[in-house]
Amino acid sequence: MLIFYPLNNLFKYNKAFKLEAGGILPEIELAYQALGKMNEDCSNVVWVCHAFTGSQDVEDWWQGLVGRGKLFDPDKQFIICVNVLGSHYGSTGPLSINPETGEPYYHTFPFITIRDIVNSFDLLREHLGIKRIRTCIGGSLGGQQSVEWAISQPDLIENLILIATNAQHSPWGIAFNESQRMAIEVDPTWKESNPQAGIEGMKAARATALISYRNYETYGVTQARNDEPLGKVHRATSYQRYQGEKLAQRFNAYSYYVLSQVMDSQDVGRGRGGAIQALSQIKAKTLVMGIKSDALFPINEQAFLAKHIPGATFQALDSLYGHDGFLIESQLITKAIKLWQKFVKLDVNPMYDFFKKLEKKNLAIH
Numbered sequence: 001m002l003i004f005y006p007l008n009n010l011f012k013y014n015k016a017f018k019l020e021a022g023g024i025l026p027e028i029e030l031a032y033q034a035l036g037k038m039n040e041d042c043s044n045v046v047w048v049c050h051a052f053t054g055s056q057d058v059e060d061w062w063q064g065l066v067g068r069g070k071l072f073d074p075d076k077q078f079i080i081c082v083n084v085l086g087s088h089y090g091s092t093g094p095l096s097i098n099p100e101t102g103e104p105y106y107h108t109f110p111f112i113t114i115r116d117i118v119n120s121f122d123l124l125r126e127h128l129g130i131k132r133i134r135t136c137i138g139g140s141l142g143g144q145q146s147v148e149w150a151i152s153q154p155d156l157i158e159n160l161i162l163i164a165t166n167a168q169h170s171p172w173g174i175a176f177n178e179s180q181r182m183a184i185e186v187d188p189t190w191k192e193s194n195p196q197a198g199i200e201g202m203k204a205a206r207a208t209a210l211i212s213y214r215n216y217e218t219y220g221v222t223q224a225r226n227d228e229p230l231g232k233v234h235r236a237t238s239y240q241r242y243q244g245e246k247l248a249q250r251f252n253a254y255s256y257y258v259l260s261q262v263m264d265s266q267d268v269g270r271g272r273g274g275a276i277q278a279l280s281q282i283k284a285k286t287l288v289m290g291i292k293s294d295a296l297f298p299i300n301e302q303a304f305l306a307k308h309i310p311g312a313t314f315q316a317l318d319s320l321y322g323h324d325g326f327l328i329e330s331q332l333i334t335k336a337i338k339l340w341q342k343f344v345k346l347d348v349n350p351m352y353d354f355f356k357k358l359e360k361k362n363l364a365i366h
C-alpha cells in the first residue's frame with residue numbers, strides 16, 4: 001500500500017506550464033509547507049529545497065535543522081518547502097490526473113528538468129508575494145535547485161547554502177541513475193498503468209542507490225558481518241532489502257523514474273556558455289558544503305561550485321555516512337552555517353586566499 005502524504009497548502013496554477021524540453025503540463029499544483037510568519041519586508045524568508053525522495057515536510061526530514069530552537073526556527077523565520085513537480089507528496093506528478101484525458105499521467109508524464117522545478121517555485125513565490133529570499137538552502141537534488149535559482153534570478157536570493165550538490169550531474173551519477181531505471185524497467189508490472197507498477201523494480205533501484213548514498217566504510221561499521229552461519233542472511237543483505245521495502249511504503253516507481261531524470265538534467269551551463277560562466281552570475285553570499293566521504297556527489301564537485309561562485313565559502317565535512325550525511329549530520333551542518341554567518345557579517349571570506357593558492361599551484365581538492 002502506498003501511503004499518501006497529507007497536503008498542507010496547495011497552490012494551483014491553472015494555465016499551461018511550459019517545460020524546458022518542449023512539453024507542456026496543462027496545469028500544475030504544488031503542495032507546500034510554510035512555517036512561521038513572513039516579515040513585511042520578507043527579511044526572514046528561508047526557502048528549503050528538498051532532495052530526491054524528500055517532501056515538503058521539512059520539519060520531519062530535517063528535524064535537526066528546522067524546528068523550534070533549531071537553526072531555522074519558525075518562531076523567528078518564515079520557512080517554506082515545496083514538494084517538487086514529479087514527486088509523490090501532493091504536487092503534480094505521474095499519479096496526478098491529466099486534465100486533458102481525465103486519467104492519471106502514469107507513463108505519459110512529461111520529461112521535466114531542474115529548471116522546470118525552479119520555474120514552478122517562482123510562480124508560487126510570486127503568488128505568496130515573496131520579493132526576496134533571505135536564505136535558500138538545499139542538499140543533493142535540493143542543492144541543484146538552489147544553485148539553479150540563484151543563477152536564473154541573481155537578485156532574488158541573499159544567502160545561498162549548497163550541500164553535497166553539483167553544477168552539472170556527472171556521468172558517474174547518471175550511470176547510477178540509469179542502472180536504477182533499468183531495475184524498474186525489468187519489473188514486468190512496469191508496463192502496466194496503476195500506482196503499484198514497477199514497485200518491485202523500485203525496491204531494487206533504492207537498494208542500488210543506497211550503495212551510492214553511503215560507502216564502503218558506512219557499511220563496514222553499520223552492517224558489519226556477524227559470524228552469520230553459511231547460508232544465513234548477512235546484515236547487509238537484510239538491510240538492502242529492508243531499505244527497498246521501506247521506500248515502497250511511501251513512494252511510487254513513476255516518480256522515482258522521473259526524478260532520477262530530473263537529477264541527470266542538472267547542467268547550470270546549458271545555454272549559458274558553460275557552468276563557469278553561469279556560476280559567475282551568482283550574486284548571493286554563498287556557503288558550499290561537501291562531505292568528504294560522498295561517493296555520489298564527490299567533494300570536488302562542491303569545490304568547483306565554491307571556486308566559481310564569486311566570493312563563496314567552502315566547508316568540507318567529515319561524516320561516516322557519505323552522501324546521506326547531508327540529511328544526517330545536522331549538528332555539523334548547523335555549526336558550519338553558524339560559523340559562516342559570522343564571516344558573512346564581518347564580510348570576510350575564509351576560503352578566498354585558499355582557492356587563490358590552489359589555483360596558483362594547480363592543485364585539486366581531494
Ligand SMILES: CC(=O)SCCNC(=O)CCNC(=O)[C@H](O)C(C)(C)COP(=O)(O)OP(=O)(O)OC[C@H]1O[C@@H](n2cnc3c(N)ncnc32)[C@H](O)[C@@H]1OP(=O)(O)O
Pocket residue numbers: 005053054055057060061223234235236237238239240242246250324327328
Ligand atoms: C513521509 C516521509 O517519509 S517524507 C520523506 C522523508 N524522507 C526523506 O526526506 C528522504 C530522505 N531521508 C532518507 O533518505 C533517510 O531517512 C535517511 C538517510 C535520513 C536516514 O536513513 P534511514 O534508513 O532512516 O537510516 P539507516 O540507514 O540507519 O536505516 C535505519 C533503518 O534500517 C533498519 N535496519 C538497519 N540495519 C538493518 C539490517 N541489517 N536489516 C534490516 N533492517 C535494518 C533499521 O531498523 C531502521 O529501520 P526504520 O527506519 O524502520 O527504523
Ligand SMILES: N[C@@H](CCO)C(=O)O
Pocket residue numbers: 051052053054139140141213324327
Ligand atoms: N536519501 C536521499 C538521497 C538523495 O539525495 C533521498 O532519498 O532523497
